[in-house]
Each structure stands twice: as C-alpha cells, then as structure tokens.
Amino acid sequence: MSETSTRCGFVALVGAPNVGKSTLLNRLVGGKVSIVTPKVQTTRTRIRGIAIVDTCQLVFVDTPGIFSPKQRLDRAMVDAAWSAAGDADATVLMVDAAKKLRGGTHEIIERLRKFDAPLLVALNKIDQTPRPHLLSLAAELSERSGVQDIFMISAANGDGVEDLRTHLASAMPTGVWHYPEDQLSDLPMRLTAAEISREQAFLQLHQELPYALTVETDQWQPFKDGSVRVEQTLYVQRDSQKAIVLGKGGRTIKRIRSSAQEQLADMLGQPVHLFINVKVRENWMDDPTRYREWGLRFDA
Template sequence: MSDTEPASDRDRQRCGFVAIVGAPNAGKSTLLNRLTGAKLSIVSPKAQTTRFRVLGIMMREAAETRAQILLVDTPGIFKPKRKLDRAMVAAAWTGAEDADITLLLVDSQKGLTDGVRAIAERLRDSKRRTWLVLNKTDAVERGQLLPLTKTLAELVPFEHVYMVSARKGDGLDDLLDALAFALPAGPFLYPEDDLTDLPDRLLAAELVREQIFLQTHEEIPYSCTAETESFQERPDGSVRIDVTVYVSRPGHKAILIGDKGSRIRQIGEKARHGLSSLLERPCHLFLNVKERAGWDEEGARLRAIGLENLD
C-alpha cells in the first residue's frame, strides 16, 4: 500500500493467518481449495494425504473491511510412528501456534473421536483463539449436530461455532465474513493476486503424489514420495518438469509402473493436466520411479517435500 493512498483505506485493511487443524480426513484440504477457489492442496479419500503446511491466500471484502485471509492447511494430527509422521504432526502444530486464529475442523459424521478429543484438549491448553467448524453437516441430521457442538464446547472455549459443508460450499460465506472482521488490522503480507507461497516445483510433485493416492491402493501411497528433480522453462512458454517417485520396496515399484508402463503413464497424464491448469501454461511432465528403502527416515527426503528434519 503506497503512502499516497487515503488513511481510511489503510485503516480498513486486515490481515492474518488462519490455521485449519483436525484429525486425518476431516476435510481440511477440501476446505482450503473451496475457500480459495484453486487446487492448492491435494485431496484423496485416504487419510494422511497432506504432508506439510499449505498456504492459501485469499482476499475478502465484508462491509467496510478488506481482508487478506492467509489460510494454512495442515497435516492431519495422529499418533506418529516414523520420522515422516513426527515431522507431519509437528508441521500441523506449528501451523496452529503461528496462527492468529485456529479453526478446529471436525468431521460431524465421525463426531468426537479420541483423536479429536486429544486435539481439542491441546488447543484448550494453548489458550489461543480457536473456532469450531463442523464439516460434512450436509450428511448429518440437524438434531445430531447440537449435542456434538455442546460436548465440544465443554472441552474448549470456542470463540465461534460454524456448521459447513466444504464439499458443497454450504456456510462458507458466513465463515469468511466472520474471519475478515476478526483478523488483526494491518497491511497485506502478499500481493493481492497471489494464491500461495508454494513453489511450482513442490506443486508439481504434490499433483503427482495425489494421482498415486487416487490410482493405487493400500500401503503404496504411504510408502512413496515424489520430488521434482528439474523444472525448466522452454522458449515457447511451456515448462519441462522431471519428477522422481521414490518407493520403499521392489514390489511397489512394479505396481506403480504397471504393465508395460501403463500405470505410471496414466498417473503422469492426469498430473500433467492438473498442473497445466494450475500453472496456466503447457507442461511436459516426465516421471521416473526408483526404489529407496527407508526414504521416510531420511532428513533430505523430508526437506525435499517441505518438512523439517526431526531427529
């Protein structure tokens, strides 16, 4: 904002971070994508799809307020076992601790599970500003929502409670307007036309990993990772992207490649279409699959996918 703009315009600006936390498969990534109107965080029916914090930048005007809402999608919080798991859970809690407002997203179909209770209690003990957002309310009878809300409110002194459907968009306008008013007054931290701070290299690897989740089953998605090895601009405005997929076992490599390379070609084709749409230019995507046992315990691999190395 330049010094020549009226003080009143500066005074009505608000900006802040809003972390979306919850158990795996609560719908955090679906909510982020729906609110921003862009495919920033990958989504699949499988739990633990998101592995690192994803920032979605959105502008919102409400009455006399112009707000830049910085939405942070975090990994689902669960009991970690591997170094990868510990790094994912740490990323989720760091996102909550750094936020001005934390949204506890709860799958209303599953209700108050042990996992949700543990997350709620930690948020309560942190004494940070926390809102409750019940998701998937379109699939639950209204009479079931009030007892669930009451039970959760007895655990945490929520500032506000919202009932939404991230998939359908129900209730999201009210949530966004409330966030716009509730964020601290201050200048915008990012250009108004930015959607995320994620580098294109990381987005490319994530879209490949999303297709692996969607097109393979059981343990394979959790036993692999994707890294962008090169991202080269071409004179015609297109980009060549080389992504390596690391798997833990030889059998997983064979399944991922498929008969005569059919599976990996299909994964690459779907990811390329999504990436071309997101980057708004032609993309030439090339995939390579390598076996690397124990990649999920390697600090270098974790840093490559946007996570800190936890010893």
C-alpha cells in the same frame, strides 16, 4: 493503503486426517491449492492459501491431520500441524460431523486453547450429516470443552463457508498484507507439481503404497514455444512397490503421469511435458533432504 486501514493474519486449519481441511482451504481461497483425496494422511506439510475479504488478507494454513505418529514422517507431519496452530492468529479445528466424535478431540481442544489465538470449531460434511447428530455433536463440544464458536459447514458444496470466512476476517489483527493481491498460494511451482503427481498416485494406488512413496520435481525447463518440460522422481521403498507403481507394461505409471500432466497444464495454462522416473530408495523417510524442501522438521 496505510497499515492501520488493512488487516492481515494467519488462520490454521487443523484436525484429524480426512476431515476435509484441504477441501476447505481450496474453498476458502476459491481455487485448487492443496491436494485432496479420499485417503487419510494426504497432506504432508503446511500449505498456505491466500484470500481477501474487503481490506483483510487472510492466509489460511492447511495442515497434515493430527494422529498418533508411528514413524519419522508421521512425527514431522503432526509437528507441522501443531506448529501452524502455534503461529496462527486464529485456529479452526475441523471435525467430521458425519462421524462420531473421535477420541482425543477434547484433548486436542485443550491443547489448542493453550495458544493465545481464538479457537473456532467447524463441523464439516454437514451435507452428509443428519440434523439431530449435528446438534448433539455441537452440544457435546460446547458442554464438555466450552467451545463457543461452532460453525456448521460443507467444504464440499460451500454451505456455511462464507460465514466462517467473514467471521475469521473480523478476527485478524491490523497490519500490512503479506502477499500481492492476486496471489493464491506461496508454494513454489515445482512443489505444487510434485503434489499434483502425488495426488494422482494416491488416487490410483492402494493399501500401503500411497504412504510408501514421495514425489520430487528435479527439472523445470521452460521452452520458447511456451511449453514446459517437468522431470520428477517418484520414490518408493522396495522393488515390489516399484513393480506395482509401474504396473503391467508400465500401464499404472502411464495413467498417473498422464492425469498429472493434464492437471498441471490446466493449472499453468500452458502445455506440459511431464516425465516421472520411479526409483527405489529404501530409506527415503530417513533422509533429511526429503524433509528440508517441504519445510518439515527432520527430528520432530
């Protein structure tokens, strides 16, 4: 196809933590690319997912939730969200319609407006939202912030998502496709594998623990029999956290490991031997190495 007959562009998905950005990314591309949990601040960096609508290739960029950052990692996460919006050809601000409009939403809209790209608002979780509340939210957004393109969607069941996707495709600039036609994501497999283990850790651990840990893939060794050996380190900040992650007789880490292994094998379509080593590294959040691989700015 010649350059002028195709279109290609980047769409940033931004919003507060837990509004459903990663769920929407997966829905838009039709496969699991970004991890999803019921906990806030699950996504820690930009995760790209790719979809095709007719002659248009859309590169959706899932981002960490925007919140008031306290520590270095929080700052790097929020910075990644804003920079994705700054680079985008269109931005979708997602709002959890099942809740009251969060303080700061209008300020975020104002700041997003300063970028040239068109801004759309997606009111998500309409499957959980009474109609009158949905309409009053839409009215408040259009009256106070002058937002015109408001979509009502459920990322979870797909309602309204196709409409949004088609609308976004029509807003993309002409240009050559950035990725091969069948590609769903550009995250290297070792990072995807680390995310899958982190997702299980988020699901199976509670309170401050999910936020005190990170996972990295150290070794990726394919075997002739078609299986792959994956070695990972799960870093925590304190001995007491390590004890909880391991659990009595190693039960907790065993559960995390076996669910992650199953998911990874499913995703790869090949047998996986997953090993997770739990290490205490008090200052992992202040180590630049932990940021580089994930494309996060250490000094954000």
